Amino acid sequence: MNQRPFSIFSLTEDQAILLLETPPEQLDDPADRYIAASQLVNYPSDRAIQALIKALTLPVEDLNSRIVRRKAVETLGYLKATAALPFLQERLQDEDPYTVQNAIWSIGEIGCPDQPEQTIIGEIIALLSNERQNTRLIIQTLAKLKSTAAVEPIRAFMQADDPAIAGAAISALYQLAGEDTQLPRLVEFLQHDSVNARRSSIQDLIDARCYDAIPKIIQCPVSIAFRLRGIRLLAEAGMPTEAITFAQLETALDITIRDHPQALALVHEYDQPPSLDFVIHELYETDFSRCYLATQTLLELYPEVAPTALITEFQQKARGDYGAHYHVIKLLGWLRYQPAYDLILEALHNPAPQFQKSRFAAAIALGELGDARAIPELKTYLDNPVWALSYACLLALQQLNVAIDQAIFDTDTADFLVRAKGLRRFASSR
Amino acid sequence: MKSVLTTVVAAADRAARFPSSSDLESVQGSLQRAAARMEAADKLAGNYDQVAQEAVDAIYKKYPNGQGKDIDAGTQKDKCKRDIVHYLRLINYCLVVGGTGPLDEWGINGAREVYKALGIGADTYVTGLTALRSRGCAPRDMSAQALVEYNTYLDYVINSMA
Numbered sequence: 001m002n003q004r005p006f007s008i009f010s011l012t013e014d015q016a017i018l019l020l021e022t023p024p025e026q027l028d029d030p031a032d033r034y035i036a037a038s039q040l041v042n043y044p045s046d047r048a049i050q051a052l053i054k055a056l057t058l059p060v061e062d063l064n065s066r067i068v069r070r071k072a073v074e075t076l077g078y079l080k081a082t083a084a085l086p087f088l089q090e091r092l093q094d095e096d097p098y099t100v101q102n103a104i105w106s107i108g109e110i111g112c113p114d115q116p117e118q119t120i121i122g123e124i125i126a127l128l129s130n131e132r133q134n135t136r137l138i139i140q141t142l143a144k145l146k147s148t149a150a151v152e153p154i155r156a157f158m159q160a161d162d163p164a165i166a167g168a169a170i171s172a173l174y175q176l177a178g179e180d181t182q183l184p185r186l187v188e189f190l191q192h193d194s195v196n197a198r199r200s201s202i203q204d205l206i207d208a209r210c211y212d213a214i215p216k217i218i219q220c221p222v223s224i225a226f227r228l229r230g231i232r233l234l235a236e237a238g239m240p241t242e243a244i245t246f247a248q249l250e251t252a253l254d255i256t257i258r259d260h261p262q263a264l265a266l267v268h269e270y271d272q273p274p275s276l277d278f279v280i281h282e283l284y285e286t287d288f289s290r291c292y293l294a295t296q297t298l299l300e301l302y303p304e305v306a307p308t309a310l311i312t313e314f315q316q317k318a319r320g321d322y323g324a325h326y327h328v329i330k331l332l333g334w335l336r337y338q339p340a341y342d343l344i345l346e347a348l349h350n351p352a353p354q355f356q357k358s359r360f361a362a363a364i365a366l367g368e369l370g371d372a373r374a375i376p377e378l379k380t381y382l383d384n385p386v387w388a389l390s391y392a393c394l395l396a397l398q399q400l401n402v403a404i405d406q407a408i409f410d411t412d413t414a415d416f417l418v419r420a421k422g423l424r425r426f427a428s429s430r
Numbered sequence: 431m432k433s434v435l436t437t438v439v440a441a442a443d444r445a446a447r448f449p450s451s452s453d454l455e456s457v458q459g460s461l462q463r464a465a466a467r468m469e470a471a472d473k474l475a476g477n478y479d480q481v482a483q484e485a486v487d488a489i490y491k492k493y494p495n496g497q498g499k500d501i502d503a504g505t506q507k508d509k510c511k512r513d514i515v516h517y518l519r520l521i522n523y524c525l526v527v528g529g530t531g532p533l534d535e536w537g538i539n540g541a542r543e544v545y546k547a548l549g550i551g552a553d554t555y556v557t558g559l560t561a562l563r564s565r566g567c568a569p570r571d572m573s574a575q576a577l578v579e580y581n582t583y584l585d586y587v588i589n590s591m592a
Binding site for chain 1 (some may be wrong): 489490492511512516536539540542543544545546547548549550551552553554556557560561564585588589590592
């Protein structure tokens with residue numbers, strides 16, 4: 001299940017098709033056709049699909065025309081356009097590896113029905129021996145297509161040097177042939193030095209439906225977005241069949257939404273106590289293991305001076321940096337810094353999508369502050385479309401010992417995890 | 431970190447051989463372009479904030495008649511700018527190194543899978559970086575040779591993200 005990509009642009013179907021079909025030399029901005037091909041993901045109509053297929057057949061003369069074709073290939077996958085399969089198959093031989101990559105992904109999304117199946121899958125398997133191609137994606141797609149013919153070709157990659165490739169192969173062999181002896185390595189990769197390997201291993205464990213790995217996934221030092229996504233997708237896959245129950249997930253989910261660094265197994269450490277300035281600067285790192293280490297260090301070494309330093313940092317820089325913003329809000333909560341109440345409340349209500357994580361952080365921080373003024377604010381979001389925000393508000397209200405009407409959760413529109421949490425909480429408090 | 435130099439030496443070492451003539455030619459080519467790369471790196475380092483701002487402005491200038499979502503929100507612009515600055519910094523490292531290693535290792539490997547998993551559309555970045563690609567001007571911004579080097583890495587990022 002892939003969600004459609006978020007975009008700040010918003011074109012109508014007519015506008016997007018018109019732009020896509022306009023000769024490049026007549027456009028002011030070379031990126032316009034690319035945006036149009038991206039935007040058609042929102043219009044699953046025959047018209048849109050035909051326009052995208054037509055875009056595949058146009059000549060590629062430069063970078064701009066290449067990326068338009070590539071995006072059209074990908075959008076057809078999002079639209080699950082079966083009619084596009086023959087055209088996507090042609091693109092498996094494209095000279096641009098990223099176009100091939102998108103074609104493979106899109107074929108995986110659409111599936112390969114009927115007779116052409118063997119040919120297409122055969123071509124994809126053959127690409128495993130092409131070093132220019134994305135081996136990880138090829139393996140993932142073959143597993144998704146349930147290709148038993150791919151088992152032996154994939155097996156060789158279980159020992160690949162690249163953990164992202166080895167992980168995909170281990171996961172695929174389990175999915176396709178039930179081979180589980182190598183699965184513990186996927187769990188080991190959760191603690192790999194490379195953040196890319198750590199993120200990849202979560203995906204591989206999701207694909208293999210490794211419910212037993214959830215306690216390790218929640219300790220993996222990557223952004224909360226990846227851990228939450230992992231638990232969520234495993235819950236969606238396993239709860240309907242009772243392969244896993246909410247009761248088994250609940251603690252993991254609570255810990256992840258709270259996201260205290262002590263709950264993580266960090267892969268970095270300092271060789272000497274760092275300065276306050278240094279650790280604050282670390283909150284901007286793109287490897288979140290470093291950010292969590294900095295958070296933990298601020299709590300342990302600088303609990304007295306950290307709050308004012310963080311407020312200063314927030315006003316000067318972190319306010320606009322969605323990574324550091326999250327960690328600063330969390331820290332102000334862990335430090336129970338009451339003067340930050342208004343600032344945290346502002347973060348709770350911030351609708352900008354890139355600051356969405358900070359809203360979960362703000363809810364948890366308000367729970368930590370223990371200020372009763374936050375109660376009505378938190379209640380506002382108990383049935384929010386952003387499920388993790390609702391869940392975080394529920395945890396915060398629980399911390400504030402607030403009674404909640406169960407009717408909020410006992411509806412068809414409530415998210416299944418929020419509903420399960422809310423109703424369990426009600427049942428246990430009765 | 432991968433560069434032309436380290437790649438040549440590593441390949442030679444793997445085969446326990448001396449670098450070949452073609453190896454040395456590629457190193458020589460990289461060294462000859464070093465001055466242009468350093469000029470581009472220096473100009474970019476001194477001006478990255480404004481360059482990133484121009485990319486962000488180009489993104490938010492599009493479809494300003496109510497078709498975008500909250501396109502005037504300052505916070506959204508900040509998000510874009512953070513990411514554009516990140517890529518400009520990696521481009522700067524590439525100019526210094528003379529190879530795509532920094533972009534590959536810190537900006538590109540795994541990024542496509544992450545964007546797809548998290549539902550992040552690349553069209554914003556592609557629009558911003560394409561605007562920078564069109565905007566660069568020699569000799570106003572830097573010498574023609576330096577601009578070629580800079581544009582090479584801009585193209586590399588656009589190509590890998592799009």
